[in-house]
Every structure is written in C-alpha cells, then in structure tokens.
Amino acid sequence: MRIAVTGREGQIAASLLEAAQGRSDMEVVAVGRPQLNLARPETVFKALEASRPDIIVSAAAYTAVDKAEDEPDLAFAVNAEGAGAVAAAAARLGVPVIHLSTDYVFDGTKDGAYDETDAPAPLGVYGASKLAGEVAVAAANPRHLILRTAWVYSPFGRNFVKTMLRLAGDRDEIAVVADQWGTPTSALDIADAILHVAAVLHGDKDFVSFGIYHLAGTGETTWSGFARHILEISKALGGPHAGVREIATRDYPTKARRPANSRLSTAKFAVAFGWTAPKWRASAEIVVAHLVGNSRNLGRRSRDSATDRLSGLPRSGSAPIKDSLQR
Numbered sequence: 032m033r034i035a036v037t038g039r040e041g042q043i044a045a046s047l048l049e050a051a052q053g054r055s056d057m058e059v060v061a062v063g064r065p066q067l068n069l070a071r072p073e074t075v076f077k078a079l080e081a082s083r084p085d086i087i088v089s090a091a092a093y094t095a096v097d098k099a100e101d102e103p104d105l106a107f108a109v110n111a112e113g114a115g116a117v118a119a120a121a122a123r124l125g126v127p128v129i130h131l132s133t134d135y136v137f138d139g140t141k142d143g144a145y146d147e148t149d150a151p152a153p154l155g156v157y158g159a160s161k162l163a164g165e166v167a168v169a170a171a172n173p174r175h176l177i178l179r180t181a182w183v184y185s186p187f188g189r190n191f192v193k194t195m196l197r198l199a200g201d202r203d204e205i206a207v208v209a210d211q212w213g214t215p216t217s218a219l220d221i222a223d224a225i226l227h228v229a230a231v232l233h234g235d236k237d238f239v240s241f242g243i244y245h246l247a248g249t250g251e252t253t254w255s256g257f258a259r260h261i262l263e264i265s266k267a268l269g270g271p272h273a274g275v276r277e278i279a280t281r282d283y284p285t286k287a288r289r290p291a292n293s294r295l296s297t298a299k300f301a302v303a304f305g306w307t308a309p310k311w312r313a314s315a316e317i318v319v320a321h322l323v324g325n326s327r328n329l330g331r332r333s334r335d336s337a338t339d340r341l342s343g344l345p346r347s348g349s350a351p352i353k354d355s356l357q358r
C-alpha cells in the first residue's frame with residue numbers, strides 16, 4: 032500500500048516516513064513544497080496524483096498558533112482551503128483521506144475530556160482555521176477520517192519538548208503555565224495509529240465508519256506537568272535540567288488565547304480501530320531519550336522499544352542535544 036502524506040519535514044510526516052521504514056507492506060511518500068503548496072490549491076491535485084497513492088494523509092498545515100493571529104488570511108488559505116483541496120484531490124483519485132486536526136477547536140470550558148459530540152468553539156485564528164478545514168475536508172470527500180490530536184512532540188521539527196530542553200540548557204528555572212490541561216501526544220504514536228488505520232481502510236473496501244475521531248496520548252497533565260516530566264527524564268539521562276516554576280496563564284501573555292482544558296477522550300477511536308496510545312509519560316521518555324542522545328539508563332522496556340523504534344533515526348554523535356535542538 033502506498034500512502035502520500037502532505038508536508039515533507041513536519042513532525043507527523045517525518046514520523047510516518049520513519050514508521051514505514053522496514054515495513055515491506057507500507058510505502059510512505061512525502062509531498063511538499065514547492066510541488067504541493069497549500070496556499071496555491073491549484074498545485075495540489077497534480078502533486079498528489081504523481082505519487083499514485085492508495086490513501087492520502089493530510090498532515091501539512093499552518094501551525095504557528097500566535098503568528099496566525101497576525102496572518103489570518105494565510106492560516107485560512109492553508110488550513111481551510113488547502114485542506115479542502117487535498118480532500119478533493121483524494122476524492123478525484125478515488126481514495127480516502129486521513130486529515131489531522133487539533134484540540135484547539137475547543138474553547139476549554141468543558142468540565143472533563145472532550146468527545147466527538149462536543150461543539151467546537153475555537154478561541155483563536157489557528158483553531159478557527161483548522162475547524163474550517165474539517166468542514167472543507169468533510170464536504171470534499173465523504174471517505175474522510177478527521178483525527179483530532181493534541182500537544183504533539185517528536186524528535187522532528189519544532190515542539191514543546193525541544194523548547195524545554197533548549198531553555199534548560201541556558202536557565203536554572205523555567206516558568207510554565209499550570210492552568211492549561213491537555214494530553215501530550217508523540218508523533219511516533221500518531222504514525223503507528225495512522226499506519227494501523229490505513230491498513231484497516233485498505234483491507235476493507237466496505238468500510239463505513241468515516242468521520243471525526245479524537246486520537247491523543249493516554250492520561251492528562253498541564254504544560255508545567257509536561258515540562259517537569261521532560262526535564263526529570265533529561266536529568267536522569269545526563270541531559271540538561273532546570274526547575275519548573277508553576278505560573279498562571281495571565282503571567283505568560285501570548286497573542287493567541289489557548290484552551291484551559293483541551294483533554295481529548297479517545298474512546299471512540301479505541302472502539303472503532305482497536306488501538307489506544309501508550310501513556311503520555313512513557314512516550315515522552317522515548318522522545319526525550321532520543322533527543323538527549325542516551326537511552327542506556329531507561330528502564331528495560333522503554334529502552335527496548337526506544338531502540339526498536341528509533342534505530343532508523345539519524346543519530347548525532349558527540350553533541351546530540353545541540354544538533355537535535357538547533358532547528
């Protein structure tokens with residue numbers, strides 16, 4: 032089976048390429064700029080057709096949450112119109128589309144985890160543009176799975192784990208908000224889930240359970256709880272460490288408002304596909320160990336799975352943290 036994924040170096044695209052390595056049944060082709068530019072929807076069909084996919088994963092997006100407040104036209108062009116063009120291209124090629132969306136479609140006022148029946152009400156431009164993308168994808172291709180995920184991190188691209196390790200390199204203490212709750216999700220786990228779902232779709236031509244699903248790490252924490260865990264693992268592995276000072280959202284002003292609670296309930300996905308993500312702490316250990324460049328001191332189970340899953344990743348010799356964090 033051949034999967035085309037949009038975006039070349041995004042966290043989820045890179046993790047999918049990694050996950051498919053060494054699997055003879057799955058080939059992943061990444062399609063990105065300049066051939067496929069979501070801000071120029073007329074480029075989309077031709078670029079995707081060329082890769083002759085059995086399934087299209089729509090992962091590329093405008094993901095700069097604060098910057099989107101200043102560039103709403105570009106965020107909507109990419110995340111709404113661009114996503115719609117990807118789903119339309121899949122429909123024209125006669126294949127299903129797996130589209131990634133976000134917890135930031137919710138306003139965070141719910142008392143508990145969000146499920147797929149909860150009404151979205153985005154607080155910022157990024158979330159609003161992604162919600163418009165969900166609508167555009169569903170309208171363009173009835174054979175769609177919209178996977179809403181959250182707080183994504185990985186050895187690739189930009190993410191909160193890398194930011195914390197970088198800051199810990201120059202500071203003794205990092206102030207991090209303690210009043211926003213959510214579910215950290217490893218892009219390596221998302222890639223596993225996508226390959227699993229792609230196999231289900233490919234194997235079942237009569238598959239009917241299309242629609243929206245929540246897919247995130249198991250458990251919950253705050254950004255400061257996440258930061259503390261990242262830095263404790265790093266310290267244990269001989270990487271950078273800093274203390275975490277819990278602050279309130281009002282003490283960390285940002286251009287875009289973020290939901291105070293964007294925990295996602297993943298029960299619908301678990302029932303439909305028989306797949307549940309590992310606990311967020313265990314997945315974080317694997318990624319931090321890779322970034323710190325030392326999986327020797329992890330517990331045996333984590334170490335084995337870290338080694339299995341990351342053996343194909345480029346390792347960076349004597350200064351792994353610097354190299355990995357420089358992007």
Ligand SMILES: NC(=O)C1=CN([C@@H]2O[C@H](COP(=O)(O)OP(=O)(O)OC[C@H]3O[C@@H](n4cnc5c(N)ncnc54)[C@H](OP(=O)(O)O)[C@@H]3O)[C@@H](O)[C@H]2O)C=CC1
Nearest residue numbers: 038039040041042043068069070091092094131180183188
């Ligand atoms: N990161 C997160 O915390 C979360 C992400 N998501 C969603 O998951 C998906 C994947 O996220 P993630 O892997 O983290 O994203 P990244 O920010 O790591 O990567 C985004 C990708 O989109 C590409 N891209 C941006 N603009 C365009 C454009 N105009 N045309 C073509 N490609 C473009 C980038 O290309 P280039 O490499 O050239 O810059 C990059 O490859 C997105 O849909 C995102 O909204 C959902 C929840 C959380």
Ligand SMILES: Cc1cn([C@H]2C[C@H](O)[C@@H](COP(=O)(O)OP(=O)(O)O[C@H]3O[C@@H](C)C(=O)[C@@H](O)[C@H]3O)O2)c(=O)[nH]c1=O
Nearest residue numbers: 094096133134181182183191194206207208254283289
């Ligand atoms: C760097 C930093 C951030 N923060 C806060 C700000 C914010 O409330 C929270 C997370 O900050 P970030 O800007 O790293 O994360 P953010 O860009 O909000 O991450 C989001 O990205 C998009 C793409 C998504 O779809 C979401 O699921 C989510 O992962 O942590 C601190 O309190 N201290 C710090 O030193």
Ligand SMILES: [Mg+2]
Nearest residue numbers: 094095096097
């Ligand atoms: Mg950010």
